[in-house]
Amino acid sequence: MRVTVVGSGFVGATTAMRVVQKGLAEVVLIDIIEGLPQGIALDIKESSAVEGFEPAITGTNDYADTAGSDVVVVTAGLPRRPGMSRMDLLEKNAGILRGVIEQVKEGSPDAILIVVTNPLDEMTYLAAEMSGFPRKRVMGMAGVLDSARLRYFVAEELGMSPAEVDAITLGSHGESMVPLPGQATVSGKPLSELVDQPTLERLFQRTRDAGAEIVALLKKGSAYYAPSASVAQMVNAITGDTKEVLPVCAWTTGQYGISDVYVGVPARLGRGGVEEIVELALSDDELKALRKAADGIRAKCADLANL
Numbered sequence: 001m002r003v004t005v006v007g008s009g010f011v012g013a014t015t016a017m018r019v020v021q022k023g024l025a026e027v028v029l030i031d032i033i034e035g036l037p038q039g040i041a042l043d044i045k046e047s048s049a050v051e052g053f054e055p056a057i058t059g060t061n062d063y064a065d066t067a068g069s070d071v072v073v074v075t076a077g078l079p080r081r082p083g084m085s086r087m088d089l090l091e092k093n094a095g096i097l098r099g100v101i102e103q104v105k106e107g108s109p110d111a112i113l114i115v116v117t118n119p120l121d122e123m124t125y126l127a128a129e130m131s132g133f134p135r136k137r138v139m140g141m142a143g144v145l146d147s148a149r150l151r152y153f154v155a156e157e158l159g160m161s162p163a164e165v166d167a168i169t170l171g172s173h174g175e176s177m178v179p180l181p182g183q184a185t186v187s188g189k190p191l192s193e194l195v196d197q198p199t200l201e202r203l204f205q206r207t208r209d210a211g212a213e214i215v216a217l218l219k220k221g222s223a224y225y226a227p228s229a230s231v232a233q234m235v236n237a238i239t240g241d242t243k244e245v246l247p248v249c250a251w252t253t254g255q256y257g258i259s260d261v262y263v264g265v266p267a268r269l270g271r272g273g274v275e276e277i278v279e280l281a282l283s284d285d286e287l288k289a290l291r292k293a294a295d296g297i298r299a300k301c302a303d304l305a306n307l
């Protein structure tokens with residue numbers, strides 16, 4: 001299997017490292033900056049003897065080297081700076097994404113695309129439109145990250161291991177993230193029995209703001225360790241055909257009463273991409289919030305046509 005990572009910044013470089021270290025695929029790392037992907041690839045290869053993995057990674061500025069990729073992860077684009085919203089990035093990153101997808105579809109017409117560039121939901125839609133690929137082969141990464149952050153915050157609150165916490169978030173990446181309190185458990189016990197409602201709300205809000213919390217601390221750039229871990233989990237599900245159900249930004253065709261929009265939903269991932277959108281039993285409030293998030297994304301995608 002061949003996985004191309006477009007963009008060799010913080011998210012791209014750490015994603016490439018995780019994918020190659022885990023032995024999920026041969027990795028091609030590409031960027032417009034000369035020397036950057038080559039330098040990162042060489043640095044990663046030089047760690048292989050110590051870490052004990054096959055150094056199957058190439059850095060390049062030429063899309064010819066990415067031809068025939070099975071999975072293409074798109075991280076090219078600007079990250080947020082303090083005070084910037086993900087939407088502030090829309091115009092700039094839409095231009096970058098258009099150029100990237102043009103090149104990717106040429107050399108890797110059968111690839112599965114995982115979009116990471118923000119604003120996530122809109123960029124995923126744009127990648128699907130630009131590539132013309134079947135929608136099940138185009139998805140975005142946000143829900144795995146948001147869910148991981150929520151799981152960590154719950155674990156921290158209760159003094160437990162994050163591995164004991166199960167939780168999932170749907171909807172949009174950002175303010176319209178939809179946490180599912182009914183699905184959250186700690187060592188198998190419902191989370192709602194372990195914390196009171198105000199604590200639950202505080203943990204959900206911290207998760208919505210988690211990206212901005214890191215941006216404010218770093219001062220320049222945004223998060224990359226948790227984002228790249230989340231992308232690697234999706235890559236593993238696809239290359240390993242694991243059929244895992246993960247929350248991803250996927251194209252809806254009537255599930256949850258939502259159609260024709262990319263939104264965060266639980267999706268079964270495998271070699272075919274999004275092989276099924278799984279319909280969980282949601283409360284009325286959760287369903288309402290999910291539909292509202294989908295309406296918000298639909299409106300913003302309509303704005304893309306005016307850029």
Ligand SMILES: NC(=O)c1ccc[n+]([C@@H]2O[C@H](COP(=O)([O-])OP(=O)(O)OC[C@H]3O[C@@H](n4cnc5c(N)ncnc54)[C@H](O)[C@@H]3O)[C@@H](O)[C@H]2O)c1
Nearest residue numbers: 007008009010011031032076077078079116117118141227
């Ligand atoms: N979906 C998520 O949950 C999530 C999480 C973290 C970051 N992000 C987003 O991921 C993107 C990347 O973040 P980062 O921290 O790695 O940024 P970064 O600035 O470190 O890296 C971006 C890289 O993209 C490259 N690039 C720009 N135009 C390109 C092009 N046309 N072709 C190839 N490469 C190009 C740049 O040279 C740079 O190396 C941002 O848009 C950020 O907001 C999304």
